[in-house]
Amino acid sequence: MPYKIAFFDIDGTLLDEEKQIPQDTIDAIRDLQASGVPAVIATGRAPYFFAPIAEQLGIDSYVSLNGAYVVYKGEAIYRRPIPREDVEILVNHASTNSHTLVFEGHDSFYRNTESHPHVFNSVASLRVAQPGFDPNFWQNEDVYQIFLHCTADEEHLYASANPGLRFIRWHDTAMDVLTNDGSKAQGIKALLKLLNIAPEEAVAFGDGLNDKEMLEVVGLGIAMGNSVEELKPYANYITTDVSDSGIRNGLVHAGLIK
Structure with a gap:
């Protein structure tokens, strides 16, 4: 299936243990964007925690705060505050x-x-x-x-x-x-609905416990090689570590870049 959008967790997925984005990851994201497939951040972090990361990668759409606040091309399209x-x-x-x-x-x-x-x-x-x-x-x-x-x-x-x-x-x-029903998956579904993209046409990368629902809801859920073990059973594919071309190898597996 040709995938139309890709979601990326931050810590342990886009960022390595030193909280840096590996150059190979930057290049892989740029290759993805050049192909016309949007890259979207999907994180537990709040927007003010990752603005420099989004800017460095040229990403202007994100699912933040574990799905509770979603922005598409700079505009908030979904809000789900805690009662x-x-x-x-x-x-x-x-x-x-x-x-x-x-x-x-x-x-x-x-x-x-x-x-x-x-x-x-x-x-x-x-x-x-x-x-x-x-x-x-x-x-x-x-x-x-x-x-x-x-x-x-x-x-x-x-x-x-x-x-x-x-x-x-x-x-x-x-x-x-x-x-109680909050997760990155909820925010992802809200964005996909806006874009008229089926969940089966999406790819997601993650490494932590809060990525479980996200990997389950998309067509191709990819766990990083450095993921917590509890996450891996929920993935369709396990790529290499974040510091070992994990993003690039996952995107190649998805057929999104060469």
Whole structure:
């Protein structure tokens, strides 16, 4: 089947362990774009976390915040904030457990405590600026995703705390919090509907737990060689590592570049 669009996760997919885009990946994306097939970012990151990456690759369309905020050619076409009542429940529960939250809007993000090493360490791992401080941000602005800062052995405290939310670990001290049915797949489907492209005509690349639904919804789901093992059973194809021409080899397998 001739594929018409390709979606790319960022961390561990477009970016290597040093948070750099390998030159071979840059060249492969440019070859894809030259063929007329659009490249779209699909990430758990907020837009302000990856603007330089998108600019470097010449990409102006993205599925961000794990599918909750979608932009096509610079224009927002889909928004799915977390219901405020669900945020309030989590705020109260996290406060009881003395866990810090970071609220992510579409253009800014704020923590609800003055400072915390878990916040600093997790955000620093993304190599982006630290969040501001505004414990009331969620009351005044739409929140598309939340960082909940706790360790793996504390996750059980949230297992049944709020059935409207789901939790996906991305750091030793942090989890993404999104709507219970939220995923990159939801944002991808919204963009494909706008473009009149069938899911079977799309390719997606990923490496983490939050890529599972994305790889399942498209016609060709490609897991990076460096993917977490739990993701690989959901892929149609496993390419090489991000630092070993993983993107190029996956695009060649898909028949999108030579």
